[in-house]
Amino acid sequence: MKALFLNCSLKGEGTTSHTEGLMKDIIPHFDKLGVDSEIVRVVDYNVAFGVTEDEGGGDEWPQIFEKVKAADILIIGTPLWLGEKSSVATQVIERLYGGSALTNDKGQTIYYNKVGGVVVTGNEDGAKHACASILYGLSHIGFTVPPNVDTYWVGEAGPGDSYIEAGRDNAFTKKNGRVMAYNLYHFANLLKQTPIPAEGNVME
Numbered sequence: 001m002k003a004l005f006l007n008c009s010l011k012g013e014g015t016t017s018h019t020e021g022l023m024k025d026i027i028p029h030f031d032k033l034g035v036d037s038e039i040v041r042v043v044d045y046n047v048a049f050g051v052t053e054d055e056g057g058g059d060e061w062p063q064i065f066e067k068v069k070a071a072d073i074l075i076i077g078t079p080l081w082l083g084e085k086s087s088v089a090t091q092v093i094e095r096l097y098g099g100s101a102l103t104n105d106k107g108q109t110i111y112y113n114k115v116g117g118v119v120v121t122g123n124e125d126g127a128k129h130a131c132a133s134i135l136y137g138l139s140h141i142g143f144t145v146p147p148n149v150d151t152y153w154v155g156e157a158g159p160g161d162s163y164i165e166a167g168r169d170n171a172f173t174k175k176n177g178r179v180m181a182y183n184l185y186h187f188a189n190l191l192k193q194t195p196i197p198a199e200g201n202v203m204e
Contacts, residue, residue: 004071008089029181080122111142117149127152
C-alpha cells in the first residue's frame with residue numbers, strides 16, 4: 001500500500017517546512033502498518049495553472065499526477081496564510097479536479113477506492129476551515145474520506161515558534177495524527193478488498 005503526501009508549503013526544497021515536519025511525524029505510523037510513504041513538495045515542480053491533467057508547455061504536474069494515480073492514500077498538507085489554506089493547496093485541488101474525468105477499469109472516476117486526508121500547520125486560526133475545504137474537495141472528486149482524518153497544529157496568535165519548535169509534543173496533534181494514519185489505512189484496506197461497486201456511479 002502506498003501513501004502520498006503532497007506538501008503545499010510556499011517554501012521550496014532546502015528550507016524548513018513545518019507542514020512537512022508534521023507529515024514526517026505521521027509516517028512512522030504508516031511504517032508500522034507496512035505502508036510505503038513519499039512526500040512531494042509541490043513548489044519544487046513547475047506546476048501550471050489549469051483544470052486538466054496536463055496543461056502542456058513544460059507543465060510538471062503530470063509527474064505528480066502519476067504518483068497520485070499509483071497511491072492508495074493521499075494526504076494534502078498546507079500551512080495557513082491569513083486563515084486560509086495556501087495558494088498551492090488550492091492549485092493542487094484544481095489540478096486534481098482536472099483529472100477527475102479519467103476513469104478506472106469499471107468506468108468510475110479514477111479517484112474511486114482511494115482515501116484522502118489532510119494536515120495543517122500555522123501560527124493563526126483557520127485550521128478547521130482549511131481541513132473542511134480540502135476534505136470536501138477530495139470527496140467531491142471521488143476520494144473516500146474516512147472519519148477523523150484531519151490533523152493540525154496551530155500556535156498562539158501572532159509571531160512565535162512554529163510546529164517543529166513548539167508543536168511536536170502536543171498531545172492533541174499526536175493523537176489525531178495516529179488516528180488519521182490508522183483510519184486511512186483501514187479504509188484503504190477495506191476498499192482494496194471490497195471496491196465500491198460500479199452500479200449507479202459509472203461516468204458517462
